[in-house]
Amino acid sequence: MGEVEIVESGSLDTLTMGWESYGKRTRIMMFGARADRHALRNHGRTVAIEDSAVSVFYRPRQERSELENHGIDHANASFQFVDVAMADLGRWMQPLIGQGWSRGEVEIVAASNASFETEKWTCFHHPAMIPPSEIPLSESPSSMTRKAFVTHPGPILDDASESAMDAIVSSMMSEITPVEDEKPEDVAEQPVEVEEIVAEPETEPIPLSEEDVPPVVEQKEESPLEAELRQVISLLLAGGQEMGDIMEHPQFVEVSERASAAGVDVWGMFVRLSDG
Template identity: 30%
Template sequence: MGITAMVPDMTIGQLINEAEPRWGEIWDDKSARMLVLLMCPRKERKLMELHGDMVEHGQPVMTVFHRPRKEAPLLEQQNFDPKAASFQFVNLASPDLGPWMQHLITNEKWMRSSIELTSVPFSMDIPAQRAFETERILCFRHPSLPALERYYLPFPPNSIPGKCFVSLPRRQAAELARQQAEVLGVGRLEKKPTITQIDASELPIAPPVVEASPSNMDDMMDDFSSNMLAEMSAEGEEEQNVTLPGSNLEKQESEQPEHVFVPLPPSASQGPSSPQPPQPPAPAAAIENSADVPVPEPIPEPEPEMSDIEREFRELVSGLLATGIEPSEVMDDPRWEDISERAAAEGFETWPVFLQLAAM
C-alpha cells in the first residue's frame, strides 16, 4: 500500500527533477519509467486520486488530471463527449504498472488500448501553447467510455500544470517521515512538570504581627529624638578638641634652621687635581732676510725655429697688411692660394698665424 499526497501548482516534470532531494533513497534514478493515460467516469475521479493508497508499489507514482476546455471540440469531432470522462496522466515505474492496473482490469474490466498524444493546432489560438512531438502511449479506459484515437494537448504531458497527486510506498514513506521528524525535532516527547499537592495543615504558619499602639509610638519617637541630640552634641565637643595634623607639620618646619651645614669628608675638601697646561713650543729661529738671498735671473726660452713655409707665409701676410689691405681682402691675393696649398702639404696651420698677424 502507498501514501498519497497532493502537491498544488506542480507538473510531473518538476516532480521528476526534484525527486531525489524530495524523497532521497525512495527514488531510484535507474528505474525505467513510463507514462500512461487513464480515462475514468467523472464521478470516479476522487477514487482515482487516492488509487495509490490501495496498491502496493515500489517507486513513487505521480499523476495529474487534465480537463479539455478549448480542445473539447477536437474530441467531439471523434464522437467523444469530453464531459463524460476525466483524463488522468500517470507517470510510474514499469514494474509498478501491473500492480497499479491489476484491480481495475480484473474486477472492473477496464480496457487497454493505445492513444496518440498530439499538439493542439496553432489556429485555435490557445494562450501559452507549446508544440511538442506526437507520441503514442498506453491508454486504459473504463468500459462505459468509448475508445479515443487521438488526444490533444496545448503543451507536453509532463508540463501539464495543476494538482499533482504523489503516491509513495508506505514503508519507505514512513521511514522517510521518521527521519525528517528527527531532523526537524518533531514528535519528541517533552517532560511534563510534576505538581505536588500539599494539604493545608502542612503549610507553615506565619507568626501574628502585633500592631503598636499610638501612645507607645509617641514614646519611641521622643526617645529617638533625645538620643540623636545627645549624640550630636558629643560629636561637636570632640571636634573642638581635635588638633589638625597640618599644624604639627608647620611647627616642625619652623623649628628647623633654614641652612644646614654638612661637613664634607677630607677627600672631598681637596679639589681634583687639574692637569697642567702644555708648555708652548720654543719660538723657531728667525727666518733670514729675504734680501740677503740672491734671486736667480729668468732664462729666456729659446724661440722655436720657423720653417721656410712659415717664414714665407708671415712675410706675405705682413707685407700685404703693411700696404693697407684689409685682413678680409688678403685671401683674395693670388699668392694666398698657392702658399696655402704648400703649407697644407707640409702640415703647417696658416689660420692661427694669420689671426695673430691680423691682430697686431
C-alpha cells in the same frame, strides 16, 4: 498501502526529474469516467507499490469542440496521466483491470491552439470509455502543470525502528484497561481420582535408506529482472492480449531480451503464466 501527497503545482517532468536513475519508469494515460475521478485520485491508497508514482488530471477547455469531433464527451470523461515505476505498473493497474479496464494506444496531438510534438501513450480505459486513436489537447501531458498527486510506498512495520516500535507498543498499552482479578467462589473439595498409568510397549523406528528420504527442494529467490518480466506478462495477459501479440509487444520484447541475456528462462515463465 500507498500514501498520497498532494502537490499544489507540478508536472510529470518536473516532479520525476532524476527518478530514472533509481529504476526504469513508464507513463500511462488513464481514460475514465468523470464519476470515477475521486476514486482515481485516491487510487494510490489502494495499491502497494515499491516506488513513488505521480499523477496529474487534465480538464479540457479550449479544445472541447475538437474532442467532440473525435467522439469524446468532455463532460463525462476524466483524463489522468501517471508516471510510475515499470516494476509497479502491474500493481498499479491490477485492481482496475479486474474491474474491466482495458489497454490500448493513443496519440496525444496538439490542438489547433497549441504546438508540441505528437506523443504516443499507453492508455488504460474504463469499459464504458472507448478512446479514439488521437486525442487533441492544448498542452503536452508531460509538461502540463497542475495539482499533482504523489503516491509514496506505505509504511512497513518490519522496517520500523526500535524507538518507533516502543512508541507503538506504549500507545497500545495505554489503551488497555486493567481488569481486576475475580475471586473464585468457594468450591467444595472433590476427591481426585488417580488414573492408573499403563506403560505402552515401545516400538522401534523403521530405518530409512537414503533413497527413501525425499530431497529437500530449496526455494529460489526471484531476481528483480524476473519479477519485472512476470509483471509485464501478467499485465498484458490481464489486459486481454493474445499469446502471439504479447510476444511481439514492445514492452515484452524489451524486458525479455534483457532477461534472456541474464540467463532467465523467459519461455518457461511465459508458458507457466499463460497456462495459469
